[in-house]
Amino acid sequence: MIAMSTRHLLLGLLATGPSHGYDLKRRHDERFPQARPLAYGQVYTTLQRLVRDGLAEIEGTDSDGGPERTMYRATEEGARELSRWAGEIAPPAPFVANEIFAKVVVAILSGGDPAGYLSAQRAAHMERMRELTALKAAKGADLATVLSADYALNHLDADLRWMSTTAARLTTLTAEVDAA
Amino acid sequence: MNRPVPLLTAGGLTKAHGRTPALRGASVELHTGEILAVTGASGSGKSTLLHCLAGIVRPDEGSVTYDGRRLADLPEQRLSELRRTEFGVVFQFGQLIPELTALDNVALPLLLAGTDRARARALAGEWLERFGVRGQQDLRPGEMSGGQAQRTALARALVTGPRVVFADEPTGALDSLSGEQVMTALVHTARESGTAVLLITHDAQVAAYADREVQLRDGAVVPLEVTA
Numbered sequence: 149m150i151a152m153s154t155r156h157l158l159l160g161l162l163a164t165g166p167s168h169g170y171d172l173k174r175r176h177d178e179r180f181p182q183a184r185p186l187a188y189g190q191v192y193t194t195l196q197r198l199v200r201d202g203l204a205e206i207e208g209t210d211s212d213g214g215p216e217r218t219m220y221r222a223t224e225e226g227a228r229e230l231s232r233w234a235g236e237i238a239p240p241a242p243f244v245a246n247e248i249f250a251k252v253v254v255a256i257l258s259g260g261d262p263a264g265y266l267s268a269q270r271a272a273h274m275e276r277m278r279e280l281t282a283l284k285a286a287k288g289a290d291l292a293t294v295l296s297a298d299y300a301l302n303h304l305d306a307d308l309r310w311m312s313t314t315a316a317r318l319t320t321l322t323a324e325v326d327a328a
Numbered sequence: 329m330n331r332p333v334p335l336l337t338a339g340g341l342t343k344a345h346g347r348t349p350a351l352r353g354a355s356v357e358l359h360t361g362e363i364l365a366v367t368g369a370s371g372s373g374k375s376t377l378l379h380c381l382a383g384i385v386r387p388d389e390g391s392v393t394y395d396g397r398r399l400a401d402l403p404e405q406r407l408s409e410l411r412r413t414e415f416g417v418v419f420q421f422g423q424l425i426p427e428l429t430a431l432d433n434v435a436l437p438l439l440l441a442g443t444d445r446a447r448a449r450a451l452a453g454e455w456l457e458r459f460g461v462r463g464q465q466d467l468r469p470g471e472m473s474g475g476q477a478q479r480t481a482l483a484r485a486l487v488t489g490p491r492v493v494f495a496d497e498p499t500g501a502l503d504s505l506s507g508e509q510v511m512t513a514l515v516h517t518a519r520e521s522g523t524a525v526l527l528i529t530h531d532a533q534v535a536a537y538a539d540r541e542v543q544l545r546d547g548a549v550v551p552l553e554v555t556a
Contacts, residue, residue: 270543274536280536285512285516301533304532305532305533316369
């Protein structure tokens with residue numbers, strides 16, 4: 149899996165105006181609620197790299213009554229890079245291999261219980277889908293939460309459909325073996 | 329641990345349509361206020377199970393017990409009254425009466441139960457409001473979108489204050505966003521009023537609105553894998 153580009157996400161947040169590291173971290177975690185929260189260290193390292201590469205620059209400092217904070221803003225080059233990245237097509241995965249697929253294949257090869265595994269895995273997927281559905285159906289859920297939950301739900305649903313088809317194929321396969 | 333007594337229980341139901349078996353020993357429990365999804369491939373017996381539970385068809389074998397009463401023991405008149413006052417039903421296509429406006433469709437079950445017309449229409453308006461279709465109350469089903477018609481059908485199913493709503497693929501004919509509005513409305517309303525919902529669906533994303541899922545395969549409930 150390609151790692152999400154933190155530098156582009158920060159550039160995206162800077163596109164709305166100058167900001168400091170603490171604020172960027174907070175807004176990142178709000179906008180991408182299902183993503184892993186950014187560590188402060190990661191935010192500051194990424195900001196320094198953006199400055200080094202000419203994509204951001206230091207605007208000045210802002211204390212706003214508290215400790216002094218360095219304000220950053222995106223450069224024109226940063227804006228161009230953000231626009232390039234945002235329009236870039238993410239390569240559709242040519243073939244998705246994952247743990248569920250691997251376990252089913254191994255269970256078939258080793259004479260295990262793939263149907264039992266698929267049924268238990270389905271129950272775990274459904275549990276997660278119920279949690280995500282409750283999140284997005286809650287009164288007052290914000291758009292970022294809804295979009296992020298939708299994205300996860302559709303991917304889990306795709307897993308489930310593959311698992312249902314596979315479970316049905318296992319039944320057919322067993323019937324064929326028994327009839328032989 | 330003491331488990332509460334289920335509101336609705338089906339035990340060992342079998343039912344054949346002609347020579348084709350639809351249910352082969354299906355058992356299921358629905359508790360007060362619970363939202364239960366019944367999932368399974370087409371032909372797995374989901375709708376037949378719903379029809380048996382709602383007292384619309386009688387099973388060939390097995391029994392359905394509602395609130396301590398076996399449906400099979402009730403005379404037809406009492407069963408019919410039960411369906412009218414304690415059960416609400418929504419199908420994939422809402423089955424609204426095409427000649428009536430949304431408001432009159434929703435008021436109808438109340439009128440049948442003897443509520444006076446003004447009161448029935450006022451209550452119907454309140455329920456349409458809860459489902460976000462008050463503005464469409466004077467439209468006939470043919471003039472509404474699929475989602476509006478389904479939300480009207482939900483209002484009609486809930487207007488009598490039933491203890492159980494049976495919903496058979498309520499979003500089956502809708503696009504995903506309209507389906508989401510229907511499901512959100514159904515779940516919020518059922519939770520507020522403590523109504524139990526038996527939700528038939530083949531769609532895992534719809535089933536995920538429920539508290540629990542039972543899967544049907546070849547007319548029987550698929551046992552859960554217990555690994556503990």
